[in-house]
Amino acid sequence: MADRITLEVARFRPELDTEPVLQSYEVPLREHWAVLDGLSYIKDHLDGTLSFRWSCRMGICGSCGMTVNGDPQLTCATFLTDYAPGPIRIEPLRNFPVVRDLIVDIDDFMAKLPTVKPWLIRDVHSPIEEGEYLQTPDELDEYKQYSMCINCMLCYSACPVYALEPTFIGPAAIALAQRYNLDSRDEGASERAEVLASPEGIWSCTFVGECSAACPKGVDPAGAIQRYKLTAATKSIKDLLMPRSAR
Amino acid sequence: MTAYHRPIPILWWTERWSYLLFVLRELSSVFVAWFVVYLLLLINAISDGPAAYDEFVERSGHWWVVAINVIALLFVLLHTVTWFGLAPKAMVVKLQGRRVPPRAILAAHYAAWLLLSAITAWVILR
Numbered sequence: 329m330a331d332r333i334t335l336e337v338a339r340f341r342p343e344l345d346t347e348p349v350l351q352s353y354e355v356p357l358r359e360h361w362a363v364l365d366g367l368s369y370i371k372d373h374l375d376g377t378l379s380f381r382w383s384c385r386m387g388i389c390g391s392c393g394m395t396v397n398g399d400p401q402l403t404c405a406t407f408l409t410d411y412a413p414g415p416i417r418i419e420p421l422r423n424f425p426v427v428r429d430l431i432v433d434i435d436d437f438m439a440k441l442p443t444v445k446p447w448l449i450r451d452v453h454s455p456i457e458e459g460e461y462l463q464t465p466d467e468l469d470e471y472k473q474y475s476m477c478i479n480c481m482l483c484y485s486a487c488p489v490y491a492l493e494p495t496f497i498g499p500a501a502i503a504l505a506q507r508y509n510l511d512s513r514d515e516g517a518s519e520r521a522e523v524l525a526s527p528e529g530i531w532s533c534t535f536v537g538e539c540s541a542a543c544p545k546g547v548d549p550a551g552a553i554q555r556y557k558l559t560a561a562t563k564s565i566k567d568l569l570m571p572r573s574a575r
Numbered sequence: 576m577t578a579y580h581r582p583i584p585i586l587w588w589t590e591r592w593s594y595l596l597f598v599l600r601e602l603s604s605v606f607v608a609w610f611v612v613y614l615l616l617l618i619n620a621i622s623d624g625p626a627a628y629d630e631f632v633e634r635s636g637h638w639w640v641v642a643i644n645v646i647a648l649l650f651v652l653l654h655t656v657t658w659f660g661l662a663p664k665a666m667v668v669k670l671q672g673r674r675v676p677p678r679a680i681l682a683a684h685y686a687a688w689l690l691l692s693a694i695t696a697w698v699i700l701r
Contacts, residue, residue, distance in 0.1 A: 340579050347579060425578035433578055488594050491583055535661050536597040554665035
């Protein structure tokens with residue numbers, strides 16, 4: 329195995345460039361080095377001007393998502409040796425404006441996320457003296473998968489619908505809405521329904537499935553969306569057939 | 576400071592097999608609509624009497640009508656198979672407190688398709 333590998337890194341310096349350009353760097357090819365380690369090596373030893381986001385280095389913070397050889401990946405969980413002998417092309421996440429080098433602007437997601445109210449909603453809050461809202465393991469299993477989302481944006485980067493229709497709420501936001509809809513302690517499903525069942529919500533999704541393929545945490549946002557489509561369609565039919573029972 | 580917005584390449588749908596399948600599936604709705612139109616034309620011909628029906632059958636035998644219908648069939652099959660692929664994701668069925676495996680839901684859809692096709696074939700061919 330060669331002891332070095334070439335990283336072709338997209339550079340975008342808004343004060344200099346009108347569009348990203350690729351810059352090649354040679355970094356040590358070490359068995360336990362992730363792509364993020366390669367980028368850190370560049371930053372520390374070769375070119376201190378390279379900009380990228382990272383934090384935990386262990387697949388939890390969701391900061392280091394980038395496009396690696398065309399695929400959206402967490403660079404802390406993507407190893408250099410898997411791409412040997414290289415070169416490896418590292419670009420910013422797709423479908424988001426690029427602020428600098430490998431850093432994208434996710435304000436669009438941050439604005440959409442609260443619209444689906446991803447928090448526990450109760451009609452009436454129990455007094456603290458009554459203790460916790462209890463939940464069985466089966467009730468936990470109902471939503472646990474969706475609670476694993478780390479907002480890394482890989483699903484948005486993989487989604488062609490989001491690329492074509494930027495008004496689409498998107499995979500992670502809908503999966504997070506389902507995380508609360510399916511929580512036995514939550515009573516806010518009807519409050520989320522209007523946004524989720526809007527044209528910009530679930531009905532924009534055409535089940536490409538790339539969001540679930542890209543998800544590093546096994547959340548399966550495509551599954552969450554399809555499941556809610558059935559819920560919304562069933563509710564619409566019930567409301568049509570039994571308008572008096574509709575809230 | 577100006578952010579860079581990557582333009583979407585015209586051939587973006589050729590970048591991945593799943594993107595191509597997505598576009599083909601969207602296109603399949605045109606052929607589903609074609610089959611509806613074709614069925615309405617058939618019903619119209621039947622209601623107009625034997626001469627109109629014979630003319631419809633003769634027109635349907637033209638190579639280009641057959642070609643359109645073969646292509647339409649392939650697209651409708653694609654539509655059906657991908658739709659069935661979605662079903663286990665959308666349906667979470669529980670029996671005696673345990674979730675029915677997605678494969679069983681998929682198999683049930685194919686079994687229902689087979690049964691309905693067999694009934695249709697029996698009605699037409701008997």
